[in-house]
Amino acid sequence: xxxxxxxxxxxxxxxxxxxxxxxxxxxxxxxxxxxxxxxxxxxxxxxxxxxxxxxxxxxxxxxxxxxxxxxxxxxxxxxxxxxxxxxxxxxxxxxxxxxxxxxxxxxxxxxxxxxxxxxxxxxxxxxxxxxxxxxxxxxxxxxxxxxxxxxxxxxxxxxxxxxxxxxxxxxxxxxxxxxxxxxxxxxxxxxxxxxxxxxxxxxxxxxxxxxxxxxxxxxxxxxxxxxxxxxxxxxxxxxxxxxxxxxxxxxxxxxxxxxxxxxxxxxxxxxxxxxxxxxxxxxxxxxxxxxxxxxxxxxxxxxxxxxxxxxxxxxxxx
Numbered sequence: 001x002x003x004x005x006x007x008x009x010x011x012x013x014x015x016x017x018x019x020x021x022x023x024x025x026x027x028x029x030x031x032x033x034x035x036x037x038x039x040x041x042x043x044x045x046x047x048x049x050x051x052x053x054x055x056x057x058x059x060x061x062x063x064x065x066x067x068x069x070x071x072x073x074x075x076x077x078x079x080x081x082x083x084x085x086x087x088x089x090x091x092x093x094x095x096x097x098x099x100x101x102x103x104x105x106x107x108x109x110x111x112x113x114x115x116x117x118x119x120x121x122x123x124x125x126x127x128x129x130x131x132x133x134x135x136x137x138x139x140x141x142x143x144x145x146x147x148x149x150x151x152x153x154x155x156x157x158x159x160x161x162x163x164x165x166x167x168x169x170x171x172x173x174x175x176x177x178x179x180x181x182x183x184x185x186x187x188x189x190x191x192x193x194x195x196x197x198x199x200x201x202x203x204x205x206x207x208x209x210x211x212x213x214x215x216x217x218x219x220x221x222x223x224x225x226x227x228x229x230x231x232x233x234x235x236x237x238x239x240x241x242x243x244x245x246x247x248x249x250x251x252x253x254x255x256x257x258x259x260x261x262x263x264x265x266x267x268x269x270x271x272x273x274x275x276x277x278x279x280x281x282x283x284x285x286x287x288x289x290x291x292x293x294x295x296x297x298x299x300x301x302x303x304x305x306x307x308x309x310x311x312x313x314x315x316x317x318x
Contacts, residue, residue, distance in 0.1 A: 038107040038118070040085040045302045046180045046211045047077030049309035053203035054188025056313025060199050060265075065192040069139065073188045075132040076149075081180075083125035084156040088167075090118040091160040095229075126153050136191055148187065152179050170234040172219070173212045181208020199261075199316060206257040206312070210305045213250035216243055217285065217301050221294035247285050251278055251301075254308060261312065271311035277304045 051073045058065050086107075093108020094115050107113040133149040155175050159167040166175070185204035186196045219226070219235040220243045226236050235243040255278075261268040281300035284293050 034107055034112045035121070038086060038089050038113075038121075039082050042299055042302045043085065043214065044078055044081055045306040045309075046176070046207075046214060047081040047184065048074065049210065049305045050180055050184025050204070050207045051077050051188050052309040052313040053207050053316075054185040054200060055192060056316035057185070057189040057197060057200040057203050058192035059313075059317035061189070061193045061195065061197050066139075069136060069191055070188075072132045072136050072139075073191060076129045076136070077180075077184055079125045079129035079132065080152060080156060083122050083129060083153070084159060086118055086122035086125060087157050088160045090115055090122055091162075091165065093118070095160075122157075126156070129153065140191055142191075145187075145191075148183065152183065155179055167233070168231050170232055170237050172215055173234055176211040176215050177208035180211040181205060202257050202260065203312065203316075206254045207305075207309065209250045209253040209257075210301070210308065213247050213254075214298060214301045214305065216247045216250065217281075217294055217298040220244065220247070220285075221291050221298075244285050247297075248282055251282065251304075258308070258312065261315065265315045267315040267318070268312060271308060271315060274304050274307045274311065277307065 051070070054073070055065065055070050089107050108115045108118045130149060130153065133145065137143055137145045137149075156179075158165055159172065159175055166172070182201070182204040185207045186200045189200035190196050216235060219233040220240055222231075222233075223235050223240055223243075226233055234246070238246070255272075258268060258271055277300050281297050281304065284300075285297045288294055288297065
């Protein structure tokens with residue numbers, strides 16, 4: 001019988017459901033490469049997208065916005081995203097979920113980095129996000145924003161952390177839609193313009209939809225492994241066929257909102273050039289059979305998030 005490593009107190013024991021599928025040792029071998037991979041840079045466009053769209057909505061509402069506040073909003077979003085990624089790596093690693101991975105190994109689950117160091121890294125980035133958020137609060141005088149920041153960090157931690165992580169109960173899409181969609185976008189506009197307009201809310205829905213599409217493209221790849229680890233993501237619950245359809249629907253939502261914006265902002269029509277990215281992503285998603293194909297979809301969808309948000313933000317601002 002295989003030995004089970006002792007877990008830190010307060011965390012559940014390693015999962016042992018079914019035969020174990022060894023993770024492929026194809027990840028980065030250097031320490032720096034491991035940390036960069038652990039940050040999951042391909043997901044960072046989600047935070048950038050929300051801030052870009054919120055800034056565009058603010059510029060459509062007021063003539064001038066503070067560049068320093070924009071920078072601080074960006075620090076909050078990106079630091080929170082990296083913190084969530086490291087926290088996810090830590091929590092899934094000590095829980096044993098990553099024992100079933102077939103993709104590149106994670107920092108904690110593969111033993112590349114001690115679990116405590118990954119935890120410290122997550123807390124450091126959460127602290128950076130908190131510090132930038134506190135600076136925003138002091139500058140704007142809107143002290144209720146502290147509660148929003150605390151909620152965002154707590155949601156980021158309990159996504160896969162704690163005894164009952166909500167990411168294991170098909171609620172991951174709720175988190176990314178709310179915080180990397182509505183809160184990130186509308187919050188940025190409020191910080192910069194002092195109010196949230198229809199443009200801000202609609203842009204937030206678009207950002208949230210794209211974030212959900214990115215998450216789905218990741219989770220559908222891991223359905224077999226997540227089943228073994230008893231990680232009940234939305235993709236696991238509804239199955240691969242329905243998950244592919246839901247992915248497409250998230251993309252459609254973003255384009256429907258874009259179509260509405262073209263009625264008010266003529267330059268928004270140019271953002272439809274992103275179909276050059278999303279059409280191949282949709283085609284691959286609907287026909288994919290190998291994990292590598294889903295990774296390509298994730299990369300294309302993240303690129304779409306960046307191009308869509310910057311393009312629409314410029315259309316709203318100018």
